[in-house]
Amino acid sequence: MKVTILPLLFYFFPLISFAQEVNEEEAAQYLEEDKKKISVVAGLSYLHNSFGLLYKDKVFRLRPNDAFYTEFFLRYRWLDVSFSFAPKLTHINNDDPEKGKSKYFNFGFNFFLSPKIRQYIYYSQVKGLYFQDTKEFMRLLYGNDYDEEGYLQFPDAKYRSFKGETSYLWIGNKSDYRSFNNMTYEPLKDVVVVSTGLFYQYNILSDMNRIIYQGNAFNEVENTPSKDFRIALRSGGGIQKKIKNWYAILEVYPEIYYSKLINEDFHEFNIGGYSNGRVGYDNGNWFFGAGAQLNWINSSNENFYSATQWLFRAGIGFRFNSPTFVNRNFDKIDNILK
Template sequence: MSSRKLSFTFLFFSLISYSQEIKDENIKQFLEEDRKKISAVAGLSYLHNSFGLLYQDKVFRLRPNDAFYTEFFLRYRWLDVSFSFAPKFAHINNDDPEKGKSKYFNFGFTFFLNPKIRQYIYFSQVKGLYFQDTKEFLRLIYGDAYNEDHYLQFPNAKYRSFKGETTYLWKGNKEEYRSFNNMTYEPLKDVFIVSTGLFYQYNILNDLGKTVYKGEVFDDTINDEPSKDIRIAVRSGGGVQKKIKDNWYIIVEAYPEFYYSRLLNENFHQFNIGLYSNARMGYDDGKWFFGAGTQLNWINSSNENFYSATQWLFRVGIGFRFNSPTFVNRNFDKIDNILK
């Protein structure tokens, strides 16, 4: 009886080992085939964003009017590019005349410096803002009796943001972490990752000289100096990727952060804590894929709009993978050999 139990135990562990070897071999084969495919995603995002404007030791909120914009993601091998804008033909924005018109443009890319270090670089611009705290601002000038519900518009205002993040994976590597970036990567297995990232951001707010209020235009370019600020944050946390039956999956990430931010042309700075989190659920059968996700950036700040901050974002997208042209594969093979 004992010998039978012992034989069964050896057989059981042998089968587990053999099953794992098959799974690892399938993943290796998939990664090799994926090198010759291009992934493309088109999506729609809703962004709630605000930008700080310091006046008489009080921070007022500037906001873009249109919150919806389209997003596109393209990936081939290690080149992962994203860009977004609100094209006129899409008619996805319903601008409020009281708040003016806003336009978005974003561009960024992600790549791995080695299997453990991911580099993220991003540029974003929004043009056309309105003063969300117009009533509170004008009460400083005309007194508490002012009670009109109109908004100051800044049609030429531009808010440009240059962002970057360098992340080190304590647990996990680029093959396991890459599907956390966006939907262009197919989730291959259940994964748990732990990472620490250094986030850095430089923002410029300018062209506030032209204002519109109740249809009347005012132009003051003499005092139109740009406002500049920086933010540096250290984020440490983890994420979970779980495969569900029939090619469904779910991804959840949470990163507590400690940050420092400063207005460069004012004697105003701040240390504080916050939380950056991200979640996505989707379907991916290897060729077609779609999903939806949300992103939350909470900051424990008494001056919560001192600098640019995305409070929350929601996006949906659909994409597909197709074979890349032979000449593209050939040229990238040459580049890969040089990088080795």
């Protein structure tokens, strides 16, 4: 299904590589000026994510309660930092008391090892989960007559994920690909990129020993963290179309992956796909946009490997000149890294 989407991208945007609105000199000048600016973004995301517990050959879903959370991005040159949380003043997360509370934290950045080789590193954590399939699980234990309402809560549960990707740009380079990363980079021209990347992910589900159900707390004596890893080979491409200060970006990457549950006899090879799209406005000083991501895994146990099923994001940001002493120190670092 995903494999057929990529050719359609080029059908809807014919001859995109010839529609350059910014010449090389203007692009080089902008990139030089951008070194002395700081980009800040505040956004709101809706995340649909689920994890799995395997019991008697059946996967039961664990979910974070908070679906909405705020994101903040800060970029200066190659330093690109993001973090997220749900401030109480915004009231964007009206937690269902039966599902407990969830907290998010993530941190990640991108950089290029060369004009063609891109490195992506990301860490994320969610604390506080609930058992979405509580009734089904209880009926498996106590019979089909069980009809109590409520959810099993794991208030201390942590799901930590360490992710990375090393990709090679067959078509395009780091200056073309900058704006595909996030909104802090201004799109300069129409762009086509094609790349192949190796994606790797290590996940840990831990601290499941405290359980709350129907207002009662239970403590398990022993709880062993569940660990798994995933490796995927992704090949695909993306396009960026710019009309004055408006732009649209779309990427699609079919993948072949291998997943393994550590210390358990459970693994599989399968296929999947990653896609990302965004539309927005950017005049160089301030900008806004909205987009969506979709991870698709062709597996009956896809929840077990913790893939974001879908995510919607909207944000607004601005750029301002960085202090002189910051520029001076980063110039020294850049000279060392050359």
